[in-house]
Amino acid sequence: MGNTSLLLLSGGLNSVLASSNTSSSSEFVFLEAEQFEKFGGWNLDQQSMDKMGSPYLLAHGLGIPVEDAETEVEFPSAGTYRVWVRTKDWVAYWKAPGTPGKFQLLINGKPLKETFGTKGADWHWHDGGTVKVSGKQKISLHDLTGFEGRCEAILFCKDTNFKPVHDIAALTKFRRKLLGLPDHPDNGGSFDLIVVGGGLAGTCAAISAARNGVKVALVQDRPVLGGNGSSEVRVWPEGHTNKQPYPHVGDIVSEILPKIEKQKGQVLNGVEAKYYDDSLKLKIVQQEPNITLFIEQRAIDVQVVDNKINGIVIQHTRTARQTQLKANYFADCTGDAVIGFKAGADYEYKVENLMGSSNLFNVLDAANSEEVLKCECKDKSALAMKTEIGEYAQPFPRCPWALDLKDKPFPGRKGVETYGKEGLQSFANSWYWESGFNKNQVTEIEQIRDHNFRAMYGAWDVIKNVDKMYPNHRLGWSAFIAGKRESRRLMGDVVLDAEDFKSQRKFEDGSFPCSWGVDLHTPKKEFLKGFEGNEFIAEFTRGKEYEYGNLYWAPYRVLYSRNISNLFMAGRNISVTKTGLGPVRVMRTCGMMGEVVGKAASVCIKNNASPRQVYEKHFDQLKTLLNTPGSK
Structure with a gap:
């Protein structure tokens, strides 16, 4: 029945099924949402895959219903099936009124009576009632609102008394058996080196290692490379590269990023996708003969013996097929320190007073033909047709389930100045729409992202419907992948602190330059009242006490684990304190870390040495490589 469904008799599944009435003759058809043949306007979201066991489809339409997701399934026999849909009411977590994530399940174009996305704050199996079917059927997810409806799986069961499990471990066994996946x-x-995480740090690490003769596997769980610096998140990469005494550190960063020089005062966060040029990064990686790219694959398990990683297991985010990869060395470039955490590496992370995550967004003027032409809206054709005949008005529905900002100040509201800006300039493309300051940025990222949505939609509702401003403007694009700033940090032989930057503490193994200030975020007090614990706008540290001069060379010893003998790290999960994270977390700096790690891995392989021994015995070799060109 293709890759979208599989029928199995329930015999042999009783140990993982919840119903006490399960019959061995029961028939199942199981559909993973991520395996639909056509996603339509729905997006694949893997951010909470570790917690849920599977990705899901998201109807991210910015208030305009998205095109149906569709697939076909052959039912094994005619008859009555009970339908279960794994979903949630995404605003129920806040006990918010309304159910914005409503959608229907269509069978051959006919909707079931039940509307989904209307119950429960947690992911669960929503009972869709029974339906009579036979033969081949087209199954569709039909979005009703454009406001973040979500579906993770669909189950048809001939035993109408059967109830699927909710426990994630049991559910994972259940789904894998029904999909016919191997044990x-x-x-x-x-490989010589496995790099997990395809952001700028991981991409640069893979390229750097490959160009120094290392056989590399690069694992990335999204369809594009670049992480926060991709078109999916659109945080502009900051940090200075190619500085003395190692002017070639930064060569690869400059090579894989578009040749755009940010002008003083220019805002490039959340701008058009072309500014991030995902295809350039992918092309350069694919041209490297020493790199095997595992795209849309997520690391789910780590195999460790005697404090040394032997291999990892990755899972394809669409097919759920799992693959084991082995290597001598590993680089954790996941941002969340996923590999190090699973391997038992020493780390620091306390879920309080964290820097939050952002979901950038932009707006467009429908009366401006150039903006309409460049529109990235999912309904671009319909928008263009309307504007061609002079229909410019862009109404926006009321959002009672969003943050209630009708009597509150917020960036973009008339008369509210934020960091020296007002109006749309302070509303859109702005880093400070940020939340999750006291939530776990790893396990609660869905709620953090959704809170950002509630802030964006609530503010736009007030601007459009209460303040009656910008009648021809609409939300143009918004990231559904959260741009994170802070989570787990893996500990190395040196743990860098902000005081090291400010005192210009010197290390003999300085290897990559840092140029960003000690930039730490907290909730902004002006917008705090009424949202204590649910803050949505950030403040940043600034002033003399957070400066350290123009440049600081951070030591190589922050780039490997102190207790997992073959583990490197690059990116925001390196060995720094909470305050030390401020200067190192911007992406050009993270990319240079990757370049250093790639070259250090080649020294390890040449000398059969550990990352620590590169510092202890072979650092002159690494210094030589740091002085050689990194780009072609």
């Missing part, structure tokens, strides 16, 4: 992962081969 053991496929063999994906052996």
